[in-house]
Amino acid sequence: MTMSVIAVQGLGKRFGQVVAVDDLSFGVDQGKVTGFLGPNGAGKTTTLRMLLGLVTPTAGTATIGGRAYRELAEPIREVGAVLEATGFYPGRTARDHLRVMAVEAGLRGAAARADGVLGLVGLADSAGRRVEGFSLGMRQRLSLAAALLGDPQVLILDEPANGLDPEGIHWLRGFLRYLADQGRTVLVSSHALAEVAQTVDEVVIIARGRLVAHSTLEALTARAAPSVLVRSPDAATLRDLLTGNGIKAKLDGDDRVTATDTTTEAVGRLAASGGLVLYELRMDRSNLEDVFLELTTDEEIQEERPWGA
Amino acid sequence: MGRLIAGELLKLRTTRMPLAMLAGMLGFALLAVVAGILTADRLAEEGQGFALASDEGIGNVVRSASSGMFFVLVLGILAVAGEVRHKTITATFLVTPNRGRVVAAKLAVYALAGLAFGALASALTLAVALPWLAIKDIPLAGRADDIALTVLGILLASALYGLVGVGVGALVRNQVAAVTVSLLWLLIVEGLLVGLLPSVGRWLPSGAATALTRASITNGTLLPMWAGGLLLAAYGLVFAAVATRFTIRRDIT
Numbered sequence: 001m002t003m004s005v006i007a008v009q010g011l012g013k014r015f016g017q018v019v020a021v022d023d024l025s026f027g028v029d030q031g032k033v034t035g036f037l038g039p040n041g042a043g044k045t046t047t048l049r050m051l052l053g054l055v056t057p058t059a060g061t062a063t064i065g066g067r068a069y070r071e072l073a074e075p076i077r078e079v080g081a082v083l084e085a086t087g088f089y090p091g092r093t094a095r096d097h098l099r100v101m102a103v104e105a106g107l108r109g110a111a112a113r114a115d116g117v118l119g120l121v122g123l124a125d126s127a128g129r130r131v132e133g134f135s136l137g138m139r140q141r142l143s144l145a146a147a148l149l150g151d152p153q154v155l156i157l158d159e160p161a162n163g164l165d166p167e168g169i170h171w172l173r174g175f176l177r178y179l180a181d182q183g184r185t186v187l188v189s190s191h192a193l194a195e196v197a198q199t200v201d202e203v204v205i206i207a208r209g210r211l212v213a214h215s216t217l218e219a220l221t222a223r224a225a226p227s228v229l230v231r232s233p234d235a236a237t238l239r240d241l242l243t244g245n246g247i248k249a250k251l252d253g254d255d256r257v258t259a260t261d262t263t264t265e266a267v268g269r270l271a272a273s274g275g276l277v278l279y280e281l282r283m284d285r286s287n288l289e290d291v292f293l294e295l296t297t298d299e300e301i302q303e304e305r306p307w308g309a
Numbered sequence: 310m311g312r313l314i315a316g317e318l319l320k321l322r323t324t325r326m327p328l329a330m331l332a333g334m335l336g337f338a339l340l341a342v343v344a345g346i347l348t349a350d351r352l353a354e355e356g357q358g359f360a361l362a363s364d365e366g367i368g369n370v371v372r373s374a375s376s377g378m379f380f381v382l383v384l385g386i387l388a389v390a391g392e393v394r395h396k397t398i399t400a401t402f403l404v405t406p407n408r409g410r411v412v413a414a415k416l417a418v419y420a421l422a423g424l425a426f427g428a429l430a431s432a433l434t435l436a437v438a439l440p441w442l443a444i445k446d447i448p449l450a451g452r453a454d455d456i457a458l459t460v461l462g463i464l465l466a467s468a469l470y471g472l473v474g475v476g477v478g479a480l481v482r483n484q485v486a487a488v489t490v491s492l493l494w495l496l497i498v499e500g501l502l503v504g505l506l507p508s509v510g511r512w513l514p515s516g517a518a519t520a521l522t523r524a525s526i527t528n529g530t531l532l533p534m535w536a537g538g539l540l541l542a543a544y545g546l547v548f549a550a551v552a553t554r555f556t557i558r559r560d561i562t
Contacts, residue, residue: 105404
């Protein structure tokens with residue numbers, strides 16, 4: 001039996017005429033890594049900032065452990081947050097930035113704690129350097145260190161992969177897994193599903209400020225009907241052969257056929273039975289991203305064509 | 310509250326900016342005291358100001374310590390507006406979501422910083438002025454109480470400038486606008502009003518600060534010292550209270 005640690009209920013935010021978040025509801029279970037996904041401008045950052053008490057909602061509630069962030073007695077011991085990577089005073093060292101936070105939060109042994117979390121994110125050697133000399137990737141790591149300062153059980157991370165190079169993103173994936181394995185609850189936003197697909201248990205997808213999907217990653221993967229890609233000089237003949245045997249297939253260019261809801265074995269056997277030459281035969285697994293695109297753009301189509309299904 | 314104050318003090322000690330402000334304030338004090346002693350008697354002969362050997366003349370020399378007090382104001386403004394500019398306000402409010410407490414801690418710490426700056430500027434001014442006046446055979450012995458009271462006024466004015474700065478920075482939040490507007494207002498608008506229309510100028514912050522440092526003006530009367538102090542404190546606290554009620558509550562995006 002799990003309970004929602006993070007609970008968003010009917011949450012809404014309007015900036016003047018612009019509706020950034022609209023009647024959004026979802027929950028994040030304890031000990032799960034949940035991806036919070038949506039295209040740029042979908043309202044992810046506004047939602048996370050409402051959860052963290054930085055932005056006041058115009059409707060609904062956002063709670064952590066049943067209470068609004070602003071009501072938490074020791075907020076950074078309960079919730080760690082990574083927001084945009086620019087929140088540092090350029091002339092202050094990484095260690096001092098963390099020491100200030102630790103002192104204000106009343107954490108014991110501020111300097112030791114600062115050095116501890118800097119070590120966790122691989123910045124031990126840069127502890128005494130001023131942040132002005134930090135790369136974007138180092139700033140992201142410092143943000144993560146700040147989030148971990150109070151050893152919180154809940155982590156809210158807004159686009160932590162931004163500015164990281166491929167090696168950094170690889171490191172981040174492992175780091176998120178390490179945090180989740182310790183039983184922490186993680187809500188991590190991203191505009192790219194692929195960035196977090198290897199890390200998350202569940203996904204919450206929003207577009208235009210509204211929820212479009214909330215499911216396990218497995219359920220989402222299941223929605224992505226796997227397709228078989230075939231290259232053959234007799235592509236048109238192959239397409240007809242496949243459709244003739246009840247397999248959905250379509251031509252993609254002169255020598256390519258895409259078949260859905262089938263397997264490479266079935267397509268290979270049919271091609272052999274028809275005596276057709278194949279240059280290539282493989283499963284296409286990039287479809288998760290297509291599902292994401294479909295989910296987040298469908299919403300836009302509905303907006304633009306209110307009479308449509 | 311104690312840990313917030315400790316955190317704000319640590320913020321002050323971990324950047325170089327406060328040292329630059331202190332250097333500015335000390336530089337102004339040094340220039341003012343040297344120029345004041347060198348020019349007072351010549352100006353008095355021309356009918357402007359007071360001779361060095363008068364009570365007012367010595368008061369003016371001591372008040373040199375307050376000539377760069379606007380650096381304390383700027384320091385206070387940056388306490389909030391600088392955090393908004395560098396977005397460190399996000400971390401500050403994440404640690405302490407009760408924003409009123411953050412403003413209160415800053416008021417206390419920047420008043421304290423103003424007090425310290427005022428004390429250092431006064432010490433530098435007296436270190437230059439007292440031996441120099443002694444060499445000029447200007448008697449100081451009977452004026453010790455008078456000088457001490459003026460220094461006390463400078464310390465309080467400097468502390469309250471820190472308070473007013475935090476209030477202004479919290480109210481305006483835009484660092485460049487807050488610093489520019491308040492310096493133009495303080496040095497030009499109020500400078501003119503206190504000089505030309507003291508009946509109005511004495512109710513403004515710099516008029517109140519001038520009264521607190523016991524300066525005398527030739528064409529009118531300022532508030533009593535105690536009233537100037539209370540008025541200046543009221544400016545800082547009212548700015549901060551209005552800011553806490555309105556601007557500080559705004560979304561941090």
